[in-house]
Amino acid sequence: MWLLDKFLKKAIKHGQFVVTNHDGKEYTYGSEPGSYPEEIGGKPGPIRIKLTHPKAANHIARYPQLGAGEAYMWEWLVVEAPHDIRDMILFVTMNAKRLGEASLKPQTPLRKLGQKMIAAVDGINLRGSAAKNAEHTYNLTRELYERFLDEDRQYTMAYYREDPRNTSLEQAQMDKKAHLAAKTCLKPGMKVLDIGCGWGGFALYLHKMYGVEVTGVALAKDQIAFCKERAKAEGVSDKVQFHLMDYRDVGGEFDRISSVGLLEHVGTIHYPQFFEHTHRLLKPGGVMISHCCGRAGKPGFTDAWTRKYIFPGGYIPALSELVSESEKAGW
Incomplete structure (x- = not known):
């Protein structure tokens, strides 16, 4: 004691x-x-x-x-x-x-260095470890997520246009989808890639509201199964398709790319690969929107609790980390 x-x-x-x-x-x-x-x-x-x-x-x-x-x-x-x-x-x-x-927080330089080294190793998200990390977080029971997500199962930050005390979670998530979609200047018939599509809500929303064709990819088996069930139930399986796939294995060309809540799982060491690959996938004149949590101030590392229990391999980036790597890739 x-x-x-x-x-x-x-x-x-x-x-x-x-x-x-x-x-x-x-x-x-x-x-x-x-x-x-x-x-x-x-x-x-x-x-x-x-x-x-x-x-x-x-x-x-x-x-x-x-x-x-x-x-x-x-x-x-x-x-x-x-x-x-x-x-x-x-x-x-x-x-x-x-x-x-x-x-x-740890006070000794040695302990701080140890934390940073552990976090750096944990952030190496090769294909195998990325899939394992995704399953840890997203392959839990559907009933669990029903308890705290909105009906559309949006697992990324909501957008409260008004006083949060007077705005339902469902409305805030709907406003988030509308806010992000408006930034991409969509037109009917465009081909959209949704990286880290989650339970499919944003992809289905884009097709319904803008008439675009959407390809959603994610690494959690149950999420993709759920997405396909939703697309089939809505009769849009030919226009909104979902695949159990690492974003690094996606080919083809797209008019628009959306990445909502994915960068937290990429790993800093893989930022160059992420920005280079998405740049190649985008047609000339295309638009990508990448939305993620942000760290105030300089780069840091993920705390031990989050690494072990919440988001293995996860990291909230500083703006400086994203800007520098995206510029190198030609964005």
Whole structure:
């Protein structure tokens, strides 16, 4: 517990955080008892957690970005009522922001270098590893995605034109599709390549609204199966086709290319290949729209939790990384 105790003494300065170790001993951190700001639940403090396993404290302290989440999943860490895991995360985040983000990140140059090396290796997405990573994320049960996506199963950022509190997720995703499509200046009969087509919603939307022929490619088997089912049900299988295929294996020429939420999975080492190949696929005068999450500031690396459980091989790029590589490819 001494390692976690040392870590929390440094990290928690605002509000009170009480840890009960597996042996029953209680540790208190912070200096402001009482109620907490509304953004972390608006519930009376302190936030209390209980560590139920002898290895929990060391696991959390040794791997701050990964250990707490795993301890929670394994029930080694229990957040006591009236608070919950969301309150705990927001509480720790609040302290990190006030102290500076470095308070919860590896401090030694060697550890930082290790993180970067691991992230770099993890970002090498050859065809085999890219398919494996896609299946890890997207071949989960359809019922899971139905619980939190809109009816069209859009798994990329929604576009809220109005106050999000007064806009449904369905409307925001519809506005996103319209916003992206408008940027590509589509005309009936054009051939469009949708890279990383997901569950097919954007490809089907483009055909329905603009009369274009769309080829969608992705690496998750269940996604492509679902796409084909949707195209068949809508009677457009001849105009909107889906293939289980790596974008690097696509041939032919296209008037337009869309890449929505794909660049996060490409890997920085593969950016040159991505931009060069898509440039070759596009007809002269064609347009490609590439939409992805962005990192504020300079390039970084993906945290351990995201790499292991959410998006293996994934990385949110900085604008500088995309601009430089796209320019080299002739964009």
